[in-house]
Amino acid sequence: xxxxxxxxxxxxxxxxxxxxxxxxxxxxxxxxxxxxxxxxxxxxxxxxxxxxxxxxxxxxxxxxxxxxxxxxxxxxxxxxxxxxxxxxxxxxxxxxxxxxxxxxxxxxxxxxxxxxxxxxxxxxxxxxxxxxxxxxxxxxxxxxxxxxxxxxxxxxxxxxxxxxxxxxxxxxxxxxxxxxxxxxxxxxxxxxxxxxxxxxxxxxxxxxxxxxxxxxxxxxxxxxxxxxxxxxxxxxxxxxxxxxxxxxxxxxxxxxxxxxxxxxxxxxxxxxxxxxxxxxxxxxxxxxxxxxxxxxxxxxxxxxxxxxxxxxxxxxxxxxxxxxxxxxxxxxxxxxxxx
Ligand code: FAQ
Numbered sequence: 453x454x455x456x457x458x459x460x461x462x463x464x465x466x467x468x469x470x471x472x473x474x475x476x477x478x479x480x481x482x483x484x485x486x487x488x489x490x491x492x493x494x495x496x497x498x499x500x501x502x503x504x505x506x507x508x509x510x511x512x513x514x515x516x517x518x519x520x521x522x523x524x525x526x527x528x529x530x531x532x533x534x535x536x537x538x539x540x541x542x543x544x545x546x547x548x549x550x551x552x553x554x555x556x557x558x559x560x561x562x563x564x565x566x567x568x569x570x571x572x573x574x575x576x577x578x579x580x581x582x583x584x585x586x587x588x589x590x591x592x593x594x595x596x597x598x599x600x601x602x603x604x605x606x607x608x609x610x611x612x613x614x615x616x617x618x619x620x621x622x623x624x625x626x627x628x629x630x631x632x633x634x635x636x637x638x639x640x641x642x643x644x645x646x647x648x649x650x651x652x653x654x655x656x657x658x659x660x661x662x663x664x665x666x667x668x669x670x671x672x673x674x675x676x677x678x679x680x681x682x683x684x685x686x687x688x689x690x691x692x693x694x695x696x697x698x699x700x701x702x703x704x705x706x707x708x709x710x711x712x713x714x715x716x717x718x719x720x721x722x723x724x725x726x727x728x729x730x731x732x733x734x735x736x737x738x739x740x741x742x743x744x745x746x747x748x749x750x751x752x753x754x755x756x757x758x759x760x761x762x763x764x765x766x767x768x769x770x771x772x773x774x775x776x777x778x779x780x781x782x783x784x785x786x787x788x789x790x791x
Contacts, residue, residue, distance in 0.1 A: 490691055495621040498564040506690055509683065510620050511565050513692065515572045518558035520584035523576075523757050525551045527591045528600055536594055543640050544597065550633045557630065561622040577762050585743060586673045588751030595648060595655075595662035601641015602715075603663070603670045603708070609634045610704045611674060619691035642711065649716050656716070663712070664720040671735070672743040674701040680740075705733045 482501040489496060496502055525548045532548065535541035559569050575581035586604055591597060612631050618624040648655040675681060675697040687693035695703075705724075712719050723736035745751065 490619055490689075493619075493691065495624065496619050497621045505686065507565050509686060509690070509692060510623065511562055511567050513683075513687075514558055514562040514565075514623055515567070515575070516582050516584075518555045518562060518572065519576045519581055520587065521551050521555035521558060523583045523587045523761060524604075525555075526757055526760055527587055527589070527753075528597050530591050531594060531597045534594070535597075540644065547601070547637050547640065550637065554626075554630045554633070557626040558623075561620075561626045564622045573765065577758070577765065579749065579758065582747060584673060585746040585751065586669055588746050588754045588757060589666065589669050590753055592665075593658050593662060595645065595658040596666070598641045598644035598648065598659070599662040599666045601637050601639075602645055602711070603641075603666050604673070605634050605637040605641060606708060606711075607670050607673050607704055609638060610700050610707070614694035614700075615692075617691075617694055623692075642715070645715055645717075659715075660717050663717045667720050668738060668742075669746075671701055671705070672738050672740070672746075674698075674704065676740065676743070702732055705735050709733055 483503060486496070486500070486502060486506075489500075496506075528544060528551075529548050532541060532544055535544050559572060562572060563569060572581070576583065586607075591600070609631060612627055612634065616624055616627045616631060618627065645659050648659050678684060678696045678698045681697050684693060684696060688696070709719060709724065721736045723734065725734050726732075727734045746754065749755075
């Protein structure tokens with residue numbers, strides 16, 4: 453009958469239906485292999501099977517991380533032409549170039565997951581992708597540059613050293629070199645601030661003012677409290693995240709307060725106090741409303757940062773065109789020689 457005929461699958465459908473249980477069983481086996489690798493703390497590599505959600509989480513985190521490195525060049529880049537000595541200028545130039553390099557390793561790591569560089573850059577430029585909240589704050593004086601090195605790179609190291617053990621091989625390997633460079637960045641920042649602290653009262657005030665402005669945004673940079681962190685549970689299960697946002701924040705406070713004492717600056721938190729019982733510092737409340745305003749595009753410099761990034765990309769189009777034209781010419785030449 454006509455109606456029955458509608459119910460009868462065609463040959464292709466029949467083949468697909470016959471294969472469906474097999475495919476399902478295959479997928480289950482692959483998932484079990486993946487879970488076993490994660491449980492055994494073995495690396496997942498680009499050619500390995502991985503659940504879609506794992507891939508998506510990695511693309512999100514690695515691309516956001518890459519964008520942060522690239523946008524992160526801007527606040528300090530503002531000071532390259534105004535560095536107070538040739539030595540400081542050379543150091544800053546090298547540091548800012550390192551951050552650009554970190555962005556490139558990370559974009560490459562994300563590309564191994566099947567996403568294109570163009571798609572990632574478009575997402576940043578259209579405002580769809582996030583980058584770290586911290587880079588939406590202004591660098592008003594030279595002391596801001598030292599403070600970024602000391603506190604922002606210090607926070608970045610605290611967050612990024614555990615990512616060297618991330619379950620995804622290309623991300624973990626990229627982070628090893630990045631962390632080595634970040635550690636030089638942190639030391640140069642501390643050194644620049646120490647030099648200023650040994651200078652005039654006006655220089656010391658400048659350092660204190662910069663620390664007052666950066667301290668709280670740096671604490672927020674570790675991300676929302678664990679109780680409000682929707683990505684943490686799976687990130688931890690999959691070995692992408694090894695230590696939680698709050699734990700890293702606490703480790704940072706504990707490591708940094710003694711450094712502030714050596715530097716001779718005050719941490720702008722009246723509730724900061726060593727807790728003998730916890731063997732950690734207690735600290736005051738972070739303004740999460742400000743954090744979310746900045747993350748959602750309404751920080752002091754969001755619009756300026758994005759506009760500068762988009763313009764730099766457009767201004768660099770001729771470089772990309774020239775590189776492609778050169779590659780095409782070389783390819784044609786080698787084809788001619790081979791013929
Ligand atoms: N800014 O559920 P969670 C650097 C978002 S590199 C903006 O806790 P997750 C080098 C988060 O994406 C600094 N957004 O998320 C340098 C999520 O939104 P989504 C960057 C933030 O992924 C130094 C939502 O909130 N480092 O500094 C921020 O489990 C000096 C809910 O959060 C990395 O990217 C934030 N601060 O944990 C350069 C490291 N925090 O995506 C120049 C790798 C959270 O669902 C000069 N990333 N959000 O729409 C990570 O470790 C993690 O992704 C976290 C967030 C810890 C950032």
